[in-house]
Amino acid sequence: MTTSVLARVTADPAAPLHACVGAPGGHGKTALLRQLTDAYRSAGASVAGPWPPRHPAADQVLLIDDAHLLTPQQLDELREHAERPDARIVVAHRPWPRRPELLRLIEVLRRGGPAITLPALTPAQVAEHLSAPTDELVAWVIAQTSGIARYVTRLADALPPAGPGSPPHVPVAALAPFAAEFDELDASVRTLLLAVEAGAGLSFDLVAAVLDHDANVAELVDAGRATGMLAADGTLVPLARRAIAALAPISQRIDVRQRLAALQMARGGPVLPLVRPLLRVAAAPGLVPGAAGSGLGHVYEAAGEEALGDDPALAAELFAAAAGAGRTTASRRALATALAGDLDHASRLTDQVLAAGTPEQRAEAAYVAATVLAHRGQTAQAVRLHEWAGTDVANGFAAVGLIAVGRLADAQRLIRPDDTTGRPPTSLSAAATLMARGTAESVTGSPATALSSLVQAATLIDPVGPAALLPDSPAAAGALLALHCTELDVADTLLTRAEHRSTGGALLATRHHLLRSWVLLLRGRLAEVEQRLPATAEATAAQGRDDLFAAALRVALARRNGDLVGLRSAWPDACQALIGQPVELFNLLPLGELAVAAARLGELHRVAGHLADADRLLAELGDPPAWTVLLHWYRLQAAILADDQQTARRYAALLDGGRSAGPYAAAFADAAAVWLEVLTGQADPEAVVAASRTLSLAGLTWDAARLAGQAAIRTSDRKAMALLLDSARAMQDRGTRADSPAVTTGQQLLSAREREVGALVLAGMTYKQIADRLYLSAKTVEHHMARIRQRLGCADRHELLSRLRELLGDPEATP
Template identity: 35%
Template sequence: MLDHHQQASGDLVPDHRPEESRGRNAVIRELLLALSVGYTIPGPLPRELERKITGGAVDSLDTLVASAESTGLLQPDGTVVGTVQQALLTSTPTARIHALQRELVGYFAADNRPLGDFARDLARGGLADHRVAAELEKAGDRALEHHPGVAAQLYGEALLAGADELATAARRAQAAFATGDLDSAGRIIDGLLVCSDPPDLRLGIDVAAAVWAQRGMISRSADVYSWLGPERVGPSAPLAAVAMIGCGNRAGAERMFPGKAGQESPTLLAVALAQMGKGALESLAADPHHALPVMIHASDMFTAAGASLPLPETPGALAGLLALHSGEPHLAETILRAAVTAGQGGDAVKPRLFLLQAWSAMQQDNPEEARLAINEASKANPWPLVPRDEFLCAALEVGLARRSGEVHDLVLAWERAREAMLHTSVDLYSLLPWGELMITAARLRESRRVSHYLDEVWKLLQTLGEPPLWAVPMHWAAVQAALLNESPADLAPHASALVRAAHHNHLAAVLAAAGKAWVSVLAENFQASDVETAARALNAVGMPWEGARLAGHAAARADDRKDMVRLLSCARDLHPQGNSGAPKSSGRSEMRAVASAGDAIETAQPDGSVLSEREKEVARLVLEGKTYREIGEAIYISPRTAEHHIARMRRRLGAENRSDLLVRLRLALGPENPNGASP
């Protein structure tokens, strides 16, 4: 028996055999080649092979098959031995193989049978045939909304088979976008939109708008819809409205999407998108209480539709944002978790949903859950975070670091955020990150770094008519920044805005009261009961850390021992995580809860015995609010030495941050403290 490669190449029998044997072997080789390129038995065979069989080269097809099986080259199930198949395909000219494949495709077409996965094999094998390309395109179309990754592969194979690159451009871009390949989607759409009469124009515009939004430039999303115009926007009108509202063009949104109920197609997807546009418009109302339930309905229906469409923002993300802006982070987390679990919108939007879920957790003072969600966002798809999500993630890191009280971590996070903000722009759906960065910039004395962006924020809100749902959290952030900057002039307009909005907005009423409480605390002219009420109200609107911070600062300035204990207890209730890991000293007086700057920690009451005389001297100056330089000038030491003294006192007293240190120093100095009553 000769080896399979030799036999498959034509030498099935030695040359000394009769002529008819060599002829039979040639027919066997033709049969094996036909089966190797995709023909099957039973089934039609190549016309040339059929002619040889009927012409008497072999007795019959059955005899031919039996002969092929007897050589060991054809298996009983009708498939060619693998090594033989490879040898035949390698040794046969490509033109001959493709001719046989085209003939086979013709048989499928004549019988009206789909090629199925065989079409993919043909395309990957290099066969260019319009029938194969058409079938792959149709398969890609069927997979596009629900399995975009598969669709992307099918469209790519259709191109290999000779599909029109321009005709499939919009759909290929949609598939690339849905899988998270933003750059490929953008390049495909650029090639489409430069054409004089691009096919699938509306879909191409949807992809372009979604790409711009992911890049953090939603104003460009609005521009492409403006270029398309109301007369051509069709079912994409709600998407255009969301984009235009995001960049402050309310009039344009209303022209694109009048929002009249009942005009949309009665499908789940069409109704979901219509509700999304309606919810976005209603969020701008003076009384926006209808907006959130409408957007939640949109999210539910969009999830049920199971589509992966290119959108400037998904209904789930918008519903989460509306809940966060309404002071309901727990509801936001529920909405976002459901959207993530259902895979709403596909891989492209997973990171954003996870990051907004992380924001909800951070808002509820749950940093561990927030970090878990951030980690999930980073691995949600194989691509790096897009600029919009990278900015949101950087702001999250800033917020978590600010709440932890770790200055070093805060500075590092701030540097990352500074870089991220250079790659994005201001829009309505990014106000929460900008609010967080405004506060942190004030704390780090870096307000100049964000002033330009904040000017754009206020201009955007003014253009939209100061919608309370979106504006209130920003005014609250501005109040906190002004307090940190010790700037009453900057605080006044934002406090007034909260008071005005309080008549129709519960969150604004809570924040206005909290702002008033903060001012009274910093002026050291407050009632403990008022501060506690304000702090607990902050907790009720999903801001427990902010409430604990207010109560803790008030405790640090309370003159009456009962007030201090009451406020410390309030801070501990609102921020219980701070109780873990605190140092304790047995044999001291009763344990007290010490809360400040968002950290409520249970510790023993310190006394002055742990401080040296020089440290007590420095401590008194610290309590007077002196800087390192001023302390140095007062007691003739260098600012660096003063800093070392303060760091040592902080370690000895177990203080977590500066405000915590102030509380402990007051307790430690007791009657020696000229700036407060004895504890």
């Protein structure tokens, strides 16, 4: 439309022209009038504008801007001039205010043709304003300005030259011109824009709350839209929003938020959007200058409660702001800080509240402090604070902790029967009680009953999600019990759901991630564990028990991969983590793994004290099979690696004595008996395959493959060796790479003899030892290895051994 009117004037400047241009501020009305002025003057016409002359000549061109600001008399005079058939007049105006005189003038002008519209600039037009346009920069400018011509020019002129790959940002120079425009607005329109910037949108009742009661909100909204800052959908143009937030007096912004918050809190609405812009959490924590001590303390506190579940770090900042405004929120701030994962700061805050808080605040602070201690692995100390807190939730978790340190009788006194509680249960208190019962059942009853209670507790806690501060989750406790009983599918399901629901927030995210990695480890899916290790290392700083699980996981992965260098590298950190952790029921899994690694490295003395503590703990709990069987299996493996047959026989006997506990216990007992036969060279290959298969069906494919592989290495019967190697490989494939075409193809490249040679090389035998075992010459063994390297495309011995471990598994070397 603008192009066509300019073309008409250029083609015939003497022809009559009646036109009106209506658009909000900044859309280019003035720029169009300047272009028309240049066109007429270049044709020799007399032009008057942007203000109307008192008595315009009949042949004078009138190009009038901001007609909405003219007096009724001026508008009537322009209408009289426009009624002349030969008049040349263009009037630009904003859509508000709509005076009757202006409407009559517009009606006359529209008889000469349709109104001229000024749409947002197109991407091509925006690109013309930029010195070095790119598609990304053009899109960003449009997003900031909504394509409004004035704002595009303002932003484009202020943008500095962009460096390679540097994201654009809004310069202060692009915001400065808004200050004068904002000051020129009517006070009510300014308040409206401040209300929209605060989050009121075009909700008339919210806007009315910050205006005088007799204000016409609908008219003010029209006035706001006419400025160009307020879009038709009730949102501020992003550049204008930034300018109002940066340039509007903070006292006015706070006053608006106080009024809006009073209405929102009165009707139970959210207040977080109102106060979030007053925080500068990302750059420097705290409030923007002028926002502290502003009378918004109760609003900051309410906003902190709203943010607690989704963004505890923000909630902590809001509780701090509330405290600065005189509210007593120290215990809530400690809770939010702990949920955000900053245990050190949370501990300092709880100490302050425990020393000087009210009884209610001290109870909450005690719970937070107990949770901090639990995450650091100091369960006994955590129990004391949980008991002191005295709530149903705290008592439930205290009972779990008491069982974990061997005090079953004390725990049972805290577990309330359903029909005697004096307070209505919440989801969290019911979950904590069920978790305590499930933990108690794991040492006094059947694992199936205990798992049922723990799964129910995990389901109960689902709705709470990340908003609950937990010393541990039912999912983690249930997964650990399931791991000990080789119910790996149950463990994985519990942990997957806990991760999906963000149970316990950031504080438990690392624990759930680590335990899922342990599930994969026991399944023998080592490549997947290795892929998850970077995420494990980069997760929220490991605290106490998480550090132990992470360090033991790295040790376990290196040992299972036959990576002696990696094992020695990971061992010092694992020892350091172990030293800082007292033995409890829920860390027996990493302790068992470290015991095997210690035997592999000849450093059993480093775990001897912890293993003795574990024996005492389990004895105090009555040696519950659900928790003892897997540890006995680990200690059997450690004895085998240490070539301590007497100790191996002892733990094999213990496993046999506990076989009645369930199928998992029987599987371990059978495998232990076969191991003893393997060590003495008397193993029946069929019995080895059967025991290995039982372990594999229990999910322990790596242990199954190792048993079959070790039996293959120790037999001199070539037929039995081939059977056992095939069995080991099949179990390895089942657990790790059943769906991997690359592995299947690699195995097909090797002959049966080459697989035998490769397995013995992985076991640490020399070419001469392999030759003696297989009744070959050393030269023939060397020839087989050269063929293997060629077929697998390996450049050096290190790559060759890694590829063989991938294809054949790694029968761990024994003394």
